[in-house]
Amino acid sequence: MGTLVEEIFSHRLERPVAAGDIVIAEVDSIMSHDNTTPLAIEAWQKIGKPIKYRDRIVIHFDHAYPAPNIAAAINQRRALDFIREQDIDNFFHRGICHQVMIEEGFVAPGRIIIGADSHTNTYGAFGCFAAGFGSTEIGVAWATGKTWFRIPETIHVRLSGSLALGVFAKDVMLETARVLGMDGATYAAVEYSGSLIESLPMHERIIFANMSTELGAKCGLIGVDDTTIEFLESQTQARGPFPRLRAREPSYQQEVAIDVTELEPQVACHPRVDRVKPLSELQGMAIDQVFIGTCTNARYEDLAIAARILEGKKVAKHTRVIITPASQRVLDQIIADGLVQVFHDAGCVVTSSGCGACIGRHGGVLAPGEKAFTTMNRNFVGRMGSPEAEIYLGSPAAAAATAIEGRIADPRKYLE
Amino acid sequence: MARAWKFEDNVNTDEIIPGRYNLTTVPHELAEHVFCEVRSDFAGSVVAGDIIVAGKNFGCGSSREHAPIAIKGSGVKCVIARSFARIFFRNAINVGLPILTCDEAHTIAEGSELDVDLATGKIHVRANRETLEASPLPAFVLAIVQAGGIVPYVREHDIEELE
Numbered sequence: 001m002g003t004l005v006e007e008i009f010s011h012r013l014e015r016p017v018a019a020g021d022i023v024i025a026e027v028d029s030i031m032s033h034d035n036t037t038p039l040a041i042e043a044w045q046k047i048g049k050p051i052k053y054r055d056r057i058v059i060h061f062d063h064a065y066p067a068p069n070i071a072a073a074i075n076q077r078r079a080l081d082f083i084r085e086q087d088i089d090n091f092f093h094r095g096i097c098h099q100v101m102i103e104e105g106f107v108a109p110g111r112i113i114i115g116a117d118s119h120t121n122t123y124g125a126f127g128c129f130a131a132g133f134g135s136t137e138i139g140v141a142w143a144t145g146k147t148w149f150r151i152p153e154t155i156h157v158r159l160s161g162s163l164a165l166g167v168f169a170k171d172v173m174l175e176t177a178r179v180l181g182m183d184g185a186t187y188a189a190v191e192y193s194g195s196l197i198e199s200l201p202m203h204e205r206i207i208f209a210n211m212s213t214e215l216g217a218k219c220g221l222i223g224v225d226d227t228t229i230e231f232l233e234s235q236t237q238a239r240g241p242f243p244r245l246r247a248r249e250p251s252y253q254q255e256v257a258i259d260v261t262e263l264e265p266q267v268a269c270h271p272r273v274d275r276v277k278p279l280s281e282l283q284g285m286a287i288d289q290v291f292i293g294t295c296t297n298a299r300y301e302d303l304a305i306a307a308r309i310l311e312g313k314k315v316a317k318h319t320r321v322i323i324t325p326a327s328q329r330v331l332d333q334i335i336a337d338g339l340v341q342v343f344h345d346a347g348c349v350v351t352s353s354g355c356g357a358c359i360g361r362h363g364g365v366l367a368p369g370e371k372a373f374t375t376m377n378r379n380f381v382g383r384m385g386s387p388e389a390e391i392y393l394g395s396p397a398a399a400a401a402t403a404i405e406g407r408i409a410d411p412r413k414y415l416e
Numbered sequence: 417m418a419r420a421w422k423f424e425d426n427v428n429t430d431e432i433i434p435g436r437y438n439l440t441t442v443p444h445e446l447a448e449h450v451f452c453e454v455r456s457d458f459a460g461s462v463v464a465g466d467i468i469v470a471g472k473n474f475g476c477g478s479s480r481e482h483a484p485i486a487i488k489g490s491g492v493k494c495v496i497a498r499s500f501a502r503i504f505f506r507n508a509i510n511v512g513l514p515i516l517t518c519d520e521a522h523t524i525a526e527g528s529e530l531d532v533d534l535a536t537g538k539i540h541v542r543a544n545r546e547t548l549e550a551s552p553l554p555a556f557v558l559a560i561v562q563a564g565g566i567v568p569y570v571r572e573h574d575i576e577e578l579e
Contacts, residue, residue: 022554022556022578022579023579024575024576024578024579035438035480036479036480036481038441039441039481039482042441043566043567046567046568046571047567047570047571048571049570049571069439071439071440072439075439116479117478117479118477118478118479118503120479132479132503133479133503133506134479134480134481134503134506134507134510134511135481136481136507136510136511136565136566136567137506137510137566139567140510140566140567140570140575143570144570144575146575146576147575148556148575148578148579182426182473182476183425183426183472183473183476183499183501186473186499186500186501186502187502187505216473216476216501216502217502218502272426359435360434360435360436361435361436378477380428380430380431380477381430381431381453381454382430382431382434382435382453383430383435387434387453
């Protein structure tokens with residue numbers, strides 16, 4: 001009996017647990033990437049104990065891959081030496097860690113996954129517990145196979161209504177960030193449910209789990225239903241049986257209800273994810289770079305809606321438009337379906353898969369005074385390069401419309 | 417005695433240490449750039465034992481441990497904030513940077529001279545002879561901090577002992 005996070009831990013520990021309990025639990029996967037693995041190696045070496053479960057370690061190169069400078073190359077060299085010495089099988093350099101974790105079957109209901117990346121939360125869309133941890137704890141988990149958790153209180157976000165044309169899960173999540181604020185869910189789990197969530201496919205549900213980080217949450221969770229299981233069986237390497245974990249007679253710390261029926265496309269304004277306004281209020285703002293990518297919005301469906309808007313059109317002459325698919329598999333799909341050609345014909349640059357411009361070190365760094373419109377999940381000062389650049393966040397459709405006009409533009413007129 | 421460096425709400429990890437400097441994990445190298453964009457005088461003027469006093473949600477943003485390492489590397493004795501972002505909270509404990517949560521942190525003025533007792537959470541403000549109370553850390557957190565971080569803890573103990 002309890003919230004979804006209580007159900008997940010009770011299922012795993014085979015005893016009832018409640019918010020506030022401190023537990024030690026086995027972890028199923030321990031994820032890290034090129035940026036965070038070197039520190040985890042340092043921590044693990046200082047502990048001086050052997051790796052407990054080699055097959056639970058999963059390492060990705062995605063943040064700055066292929067290496068854009070010598071320092072990044074040295075970091076990757078260190079990680080590679082460790083991977084070779086410890087004979088780590090689960091080593092990937094085929095896209096953003098969070099997308100590849102899902103594709104490769106590491107994510108399934110009831111699992112407990114920790115990752116040295118703040119958007120590890122993403123997997124919570126599949127009814128598992130997943131949270132971002134620091135590298136040191138990753139090194140500790142390599143040595144112990146376990147870590148400590150404080151079972152969080154839960155904020156329940158009930159989403160109802162149906163989405164208007166040109167409005168997407170991203171817009172709903174930005175509205176949720178406006179309502180709850182950047183620290184509105186600090187330490188808490190955020191559980192999303194309601195008729196809207198039930199109607200959404202997995203690539204849209206993922207947005208809510210992914211961007212729970214931006215609310216300060218420990219994790220973002222969605223209960224398991226047929227949609228979850230069908231996706232796992234058809235789109236990933238995960239194999240069941242999958243426990244149908246859902247909240248049962250839960251007691252929530254806070255309840256928020258949002259009806260999305262009247263919601264317009266939204267934009268998060270520089271430099272806060274919760275400084276959210278209807279896109280119509282920002283329409284016409286000149287944009288120097290459009291970036292469609294990241295663990296939030298670079299899946300096949302995200303790129304397909306952008307391509308639908310860009311097909312047969314040209315992007316604005318003085319606006320750079322960069323498209324970075326979430327994974328090599330997504331890139332393969334957009335090549336096979338001709339979407340890459342659509343993007344090229346429109347004047348976009350399609351890059352190899354990975355985190356790309358989101359980390360401000362390669363693949364689309366901003367100059368002082370520039371403004372970017374992106375599908376990212378955060379818009380902090382200096383995130384994409386110069387601290388004097390500004391970042392605005394919205395949906396892939398809004399980004400595509402903005403690319404055409406070179407100014408923040410309403411996607412709805414391109415979808416009618 | 418320690419000097420207070422005041423910060424506002426929602427100080428994020430990019431402000432503590434911008435991503436482009438995260439190519440090293442050496443504490444004193446990271447410390448050269450700590451707060452460089454939001455408080456350019458900090459790295460040059462901070463003295464070992466000084467204290468950061470901040471508002472709500474300190475350390476929000478990425479999971480980078482470079483942020484608490486950079487602060488610790490600068491010689492800061494502890495961070496007092498009205499609240500901390502979740503991952504920063506865990507990371508600070510794990511790297512052995514003491515942190516105290518105090519709802520009245522905002523009443524401490526920039527440059528105040530403070531005496532902080534980490535064991536009791538008592539913060540003495542010399543100027544007005546006021547003593548503020550920070551929330552005591554849970555016992556298991558104290559055990560990790562007293563060991564000097566999670567790594568020394570796990571080196572000496574079985575992790576199950578924390579429960």
